Amino acid sequence: MNAKERILHALGRRDVPKELPAFDIGPMRFSDVGAAFSEALEAAGGETVESRETSAETIAGHFVFEGRIVDTRESVTSTTNDRNIGLLIVEAEFGVAENGAVWIDPKERYPREVLTLAENLAVVLKREAIVPTMHEAYERIDFAEISYALFMAGPSKTADIEQALVIGAHGAIGMKVFLEGEG
Amino acid sequence: MSGRFPPMDHAKNAAEFTADSERAHWHDRALWFVRQKRDRAAKSVPEWESLREAAETIKMHTMEHLGFYLERFESQARRNGIEVLWAADAEEFRHIVAEILREHGAEKVVKSKSMLTEECGLNPHLESLGIEVTDTDLGERIVQLAGDHPSHIVLPAIHMKKEDVADIFSKYLHTDPDNADPFYLTRAARDHLREKFLDADAAITGINFALAEEGGFVVCTNEGNADLGTALPNLHIACMGLEKIIPSAQDLGIFTRLLARSATGQAITTYTSHFLKPKPGGRLYVIIVDNGRSRLLNTRHNKALSCIRCGACMNTCPVYRRSGGHSYGYVIPGPIGSVLAGAREIERFASLPFACSLCASCDNVCPVRIDLHAQLYRERRAAINVPSYGEKRRLLHLAAWVMQRPKLYGVLMKTVRFVLPLLPRALVYNRFNVWGREREVPEPAKRSFSEIYRERR
Amino acid sequence: MDETGKKVGLFVPCYVNDFYPDAALSTLEVLEAHGFDVEYPENQSCCGQPFLNNGMIDEARPLADRFVGLFADYDYVVAPSSSCIGAAKFRYDGVTTDARYPLLRPKLYELCEFLHDVVGVGNLRFDCSFPRRVGLHNSCHAIRELGLAAPSELNISHYSKIKAVLAKVEGIEIVEPSRDECCGFGGTFSVQEADVSAMMGRDRIADHIANGVDIMAGVDMSCLMHMEGLAKRDGTKMQFVHVAQILAGRVEGNSEIEDQREEF
Ligand code: SF4
Numbered sequence: 001m002n003a004k005e006r007i008l009h010a011l012g013r014r015d016v017p018k019e020l021p022a023f024d025i026g027p028m029r030f031s032d033v034g035a036a037f038s039e040a041l042e043a044a045g046g047e048t049v050e051s052r053e054t055s056a057e058t059i060a061g062h063f064v065f066e067g068r069i070v071d072t073r074e075s076v077t078s079t080t081n082d083r084n085i086g087l088l089i090v091e092a093e094f095g096v097a098e099n100g101a102v103w104i105d106p107k108e109r110y111p112r113e114v115l116t117l118a119e120n121l122a123v124v125l126k127r128e129a130i131v132p133t134m135h136e137a138y139e140r141i142d143f144a145e146i147s148y149a150l151f152m153a154g155p156s157k158t159a160d161i162e163q164a165l166v167i168g169a170h171g172a173i174g175m176k177v178f179l180e181g182e183g
Numbered sequence: 184m185s186g187r188f189p190p191m192d193h194a195k196n197a198a199e200f201t202a203d204s205e206r207a208h209w210h211d212r213a214l215w216f217v218r219q220k221r222d223r224a225a226k227s228v229p230e231w232e233s234l235r236e237a238a239e240t241i242k243m244h245t246m247e248h249l250g251f252y253l254e255r256f257e258s259q260a261r262r263n264g265i266e267v268l269w270a271a272d273a274e275e276f277r278h279i280v281a282e283i284l285r286e287h288g289a290e291k292v293v294k295s296k297s298m299l300t301e302e303c304g305l306n307p308h309l310e311s312l313g314i315e316v317t318d319t320d321l322g323e324r325i326v327q328l329a330g331d332h333p334s335h336i337v338l339p340a341i342h343m344k345k346e347d348v349a350d351i352f353s354k355y356l357h358t359d360p361d362n363a364d365p366f367y368l369t370r371a372a373r374d375h376l377r378e379k380f381l382d383a384d385a386a387i388t389g390i391n392f393a394l395a396e397e398g399g400f401v402v403c404t405n406e407g408n409a410d411l412g413t414a415l416p417n418l419h420i421a422c423m424g425l426e427k428i429i430p431s432a433q434d435l436g437i438f439t440r441l442l443a444r445s446a447t448g449q450a451i452t453t454y455t456s457h458f459l460k461p462k463p464g465g466r467l468y469v470i471i472v473d474n475g476r477s478r479l480l481n482t483r484h485n486k487a488l489s490c491i492r493c494g495a496c497m498n499t500c501p502v503y504r505r506s507g508g509h510s511y512g513y514v515i516p517g518p519i520g521s522v523l524a525g526a527r528e529i530e531r532f533a534s535l536p537f538a539c540s541l542c543a544s545c546d547n548v549c550p551v552r553i554d555l556h557a558q559l560y561r562e563r564r565a566a567i568n569v570p571s572y573g574e575k576r577r578l579l580h581l582a583a584w585v586m587q588r589p590k591l592y593g594v595l596m597k598t599v600r601f602v603l604p605l606l607p608r609a610l611v612y613n614r615f616n617v618w619g620r621e622r623e624v625p626e627p628a629k630r631s632f633s634e635i636y637r638e639r640r
Numbered sequence: 641m642d643e644t645g646k647k648v649g650l651f652v653p654c655y656v657n658d659f660y661p662d663a664a665l666s667t668l669e670v671l672e673a674h675g676f677d678v679e680y681p682e683n684q685s686c687c688g689q690p691f692l693n694n695g696m697i698d699e700a701r702p703l704a705d706r707f708v709g710l711f712a713d714y715d716y717v718v719a720p721s722s723s724c725i726g727a728a729k730f731r732y733d734g735v736t737t738d739a740r741y742p743l744l745r746p747k748l749y750e751l752c753e754f755l756h757d758v759v760g761v762g763n764l765r766f767d768c769s770f771p772r773r774v775g776l777h778n779s780c781h782a783i784r785e786l787g788l789a790a791p792s793e794l795n796i797s798h799y800s801k802i803k804a805v806l807a808k809v810e811g812i813e814i815v816e817p818s819r820d821e822c823c824g825f826g827g828t829f830s831v832q833e834a835d836v837s838a839m840m841g842r843d844r845i846a847d848h849i850a851n852g853v854d855i856m857a858g859v860d861m862s863c864l865m866h867m868e869g870l871a872k873r874d875g876t877k878m879q880f881v882h883v884a885q886i887l888a889g890r891v892e893g894n895s896e897i898e899d900q901r902e903e904f
Contacts, residue, residue, distance in 0.1 A: 143399065542821075
């Protein structure tokens with residue numbers, strides 16, 4: 001027997017399961033998902049910017065950075081090993097009010113690594129695309145279409161030295177979400 | 184397996200840790216602070232306790248059908264272009280990883296946090312083959328450079344003070360040895376590790392949740408090291424203990440809401456990354472590791488396999504906070520570590536089920552509701568029969584013999600009550616009186632309650 | 641339903657009998673004052689907890705059997721100890737051979753639990769006042785095993801049966817420490833892990849001192865015995881009493897004289 005067979009044999013438990021019952025979680029609700037989202041994002045070290053206008057220029061005005069701007073809403077040429085992205089602009093498909101996370105799916109339109117190589121990250125999000133909790137969030141995702149995608153809540157961070165929070169571990173040091181649409 | 188290592192003595196290790204009272208108190212406070220953050224996060228979610236119940240149910244269900252879900256995962260992952268490999272034990276696992284790296288000519292590896300690779304001794308093995316492995320989680324990098332081991336599964340370097348880190352970094356990263364500012368040190372690590380990322384031939388990551396239905400997996404970090412590490416090189420090897428499987432992505436709503444809140448009190452980890460297909464032009468492997476887990480599944484400790492490695496039971500454990508992670512002598516410390524270590528090798532880890540005051544706080548914080556303290560309580564039946572507990576067993580046996588004879592016990596205690604106050608202090612506080620090492624012995628009453636009761640009638 | 645006149649079996653933990661008889665006597669008095677016919681069956685012994693907690697089932701069995709045998713016929717069984725009641729209630733399964741155990745189980749109560757759940761807070765009468773600031777020791781068996789109060793880990797609404805009962809004593813001020821953490825007694829844990837145990841106990845004491853407390857009360861004399869031993873060794877000024885002793889008016893500083901002194 002190979003390893004797989006040995007393991008499966010040891011496990012048994014190969015019968016087709018009955019479906020799990022639906023859970024009656026009764027997830028929390030917010031009177032204002034936008035406000036809840038902003039508050040949660042702030043707690044995660046990020047920031048929301050109300051913005052009718054989201055041109056690269058306007059967005060760049062909200063950051064202090066060196067290096068170049070990569071706007072993934074336009075076509076991106078290969079940037080592997082690019083050490084010089086000062087600001088990356090991406091679109092998020094939706095946000096989550098309870099934790100300030102945004103769902104970013106590069107869809108292979110831009111390489112994965114720019115998301116973490118960039119010093120600053122600007123995320124453009126439609127205000128009406130904010131769901132209350134992760135339950136509604138996962139209902140929106142079609143996993144058949146995904147190669148790699150992530151929820152991101154604020155800039156990268158660590159507290160590994162004496163529990164002191166430091167913003168900017170390996171990924172973005174600054175992260176702002178630009179809320180588009182009527183407030 | 185038994186007999187390979189001498190039995191470890193938690194109490195002895197703990198005594199060394201508590202001897203430095205200031206440091207032990209600092210450790211206690213740092214982790215209690217995390218526990219408080221966890222409390223606030225948990226209490227900000229009204230449906231928290233229902234989430235825990237749901238998570239428990241899903242995990243128990245998955246364990247009941249583990250074989251099914253693992254096979255389902257394998258076939259779905261293959262459809263996504265992921266290569267799935269199986270390893271029965273640590274040795275097979277190390278061998279598989281080394282083979283994949285060799286095939287791809289990979290010599291420099293960046294690794295994000297994975298307790299499984301610690302458990303299986305992957306780093307030393309790869310290093311012995313001339314492969315450079317860089318742990319990229321900051322805490323893990325600190326302990327790696329220090330030649331040490333993680334003392335906590337979420338906060339690997341929690342046993343170290345910032346001055347210790349400054350010292351290590353000054354040696355390896357040439358930072359200012361007198362600057363122990365966490366911001367300064369973290370930035371230095373960022374620059375140092377950025378070079379490692381850009382240079383790497385392969386990335387190794389752990390897996391937080393593997394999705395049977397979708398054939399993909401989720402990795403959670405705050406630092407972004409798994410994302411950066413896997414995005415650059417063309418080779419990604421993801422390693423999972425076979426208990427990491429969950430039925431489908433719909434269950435992630437429950438688990439992602441619980442994990443970070445339980446671990447650090449954050450509402451969600453900064454990066455919650457979903458890997459479904461290899462990156463364009465790249466290769467993605469998933470290695471499913473057993474290494475004793477299937478055996479555990481068929482014991483009374485099966486529930487321990489539900490663990491999602493949040494570390495909350497460590498943060499809340501009054502013993503762990505005061506004895507430090509290394510006192511457990513096992514790759515996973517704290518309550519869950521004691522359960523797993525004991526289930527694996529009771530002869531060696533017999534002191535761990537007793538490194539617990541049975542306060543049951545761990546049961547209450549565990550996001551998947553593992554009955555940790557009850558597991559440790561039950562594990563004591565095996566632990567007490569380990570030869571090193573012979574003397575304790577004999578003493579307790581004698582005590583039970585007396586207790587079964589209430590009249591004799593009454594006479595004995597009456598004598599004790601009479602004699603104890605007459606004895607010279609040096610005799611009472613002799614070296615066998617462990618109680619009296621730190622505490623005074625209670626004052627015996629002149630008359631026992633049974634005597635008072637009899638007279639009162 | 642009128643519960644007065646019902647027969648209550650009093651269980652007294654072995655160490656309480658010899659070292660803290662006043663806690664047992666107080667329990668007896670409080671129960672009698674509320675109209676119960678209380679009996680202390682002779683020949684009782686240890687509940688078996690030390691053996692159960694060390695995985696020694698064979699040694700615990702005769703003690704569990706004795707417990708069930710002595711108490712099976714009472715309407716209620718009450719003890720001034722949450723850990724002994726916890727052991728009898730949750731740890732006897734598969735240990736005792738006595739078939740009456742399942743019927744006995746729901747009749748087992750820790751004192752405050754009994755006063756709260758069976759007598760009812762509204763019916764409690766304590767003929768004493770206790771105008772002191774009392775630090776409440778929330779023992780683990782009480783809050784996490786018997787559920788006498790909401791432990792801080794759970795997201796459930798706050799309650800404390802112990803506090804509710806104790807608050808019926810006139811003039812008392814109850815303060816709780818910043819952590820509802822284990823004191824480190826844990827039975828044989830206190831000697832097996834002596835150093836961690838001592839550190840835990842000292843930390844609890846320090847927590848109470850920070851609250852300006854010089855008397856600590858709890859429902860488990862064993863935890864208090866451990867902390868009392870530490871406090872005495874360290875020369876810390878702290879008094880340790882069982883909750884029952886306050887309820888029965890058997891603690892000094894509880895007299896009318898003290899009351900008047902407060903007023904003057
Ligand atoms: S046992 Fe529970 S609390 Fe402990 S690490 Fe695992 S999931 Fe977290």
